[in-house]
Amino acid sequence: MTRDSFSRQQAAAITGLTPRQLAYWRKTGLVVPAIHTDGGHARYTFTDLIALRAAKRLRDAGISLQRIRKCLRSLTHFLPTADRPLAELSLVVTGDVVLVFHGERAFDALTGQEWVFPIAELAREVEKLQRKQPRQGELFPAAEEKLEEYA
């Protein structure tokens, strides 16, 4: 029981996961312990624990393992800088979706699509428009066509 390596039992106790889950997740590559003892037994590092804990939270939030896997696959694809997303990134979970916060922006962990728009921004848009009453089309080019179309 050193300072920076944990047995499976310990890891399970700390993270709130079952030993069975650790075994399966290891076998399927979700979280693979970084260290092995001489006897070939697994040892979880501190970083491993964080990853496990993150995964546990995602599970508790109702995200299925399958979805977590998908997210990780696409994350390593569109955010290659992060090689251990579960231990590095800020995650927000809602319903069946995982959001990643990266700098000021938020992405869908699955698709990489960015989907943030504070209402304040909308207000500014419409305000601008209001000030230019006569030539309001500039802000919404597509809308301008519609204006003519339905005029």
Next chain:
Amino acid sequence: MTRDSFSRQQAAAITGLTPRQLAYWRKTGLVVPAIHTDGGHARYTFTDLIALRAAKRLRDAGISLQRIRKCLRSLTHFLPTADRPLAELSLVVTGDVVLVFHGERAFDALTGQEWVFPIAELAREVEKLQRKQPRQGELFPAAEEKLEEYA
């Protein structure tokens, strides 16, 4: 064409929605124009435009009308302060979920569940644990039971 009331055509042109949609959304109560002319015709206010624009964005982001309605219903339920969520709150959309930012927190607009957890927080948790090696149970009470259970 005053400064703060817009006809249906204008509203449609500005927001990028079709007049048909405005009519339907009005009829079904999603966004009801706040003003009426003497002749009984609808006039959209500036705030209405913002709401329309927000809804439009949600639609563009792939959120169905039905889901938007659900979100609004539950929003007015667990955030009663906001009586016009579409025109007041910050929304984040990903996949088929709508997130509401309210102060420092984020909620699922549908369930009201709060689901934010920066990884940094997890690291702190585990760090604390590491410093108290001998009595590690305090941080994860549930885990402590497991420790015994699987010991």
Next chain:
DNA sequence: AAGGGACAAAAACGGCGGTTTTTGTCCCTT
């Protein structure tokens, strides 16, 4: 204890068809 295998229950997924909601279009009235 840890690892691994085997088996079964539980959970999650994916596709399909039927139903409801939303939108487009046309027409009529004011």
Next chain:
DNA sequence: AAGGGACAAAAACCGCCGTTTTTGTCCCTT
């Protein structure tokens, strides 16, 4: 123009069911 009604196409939803994934449990080996 705006409102409203009617009809049809498109989009979205819901429930069902067979398949796959995940987990629990038991047993055996080191």
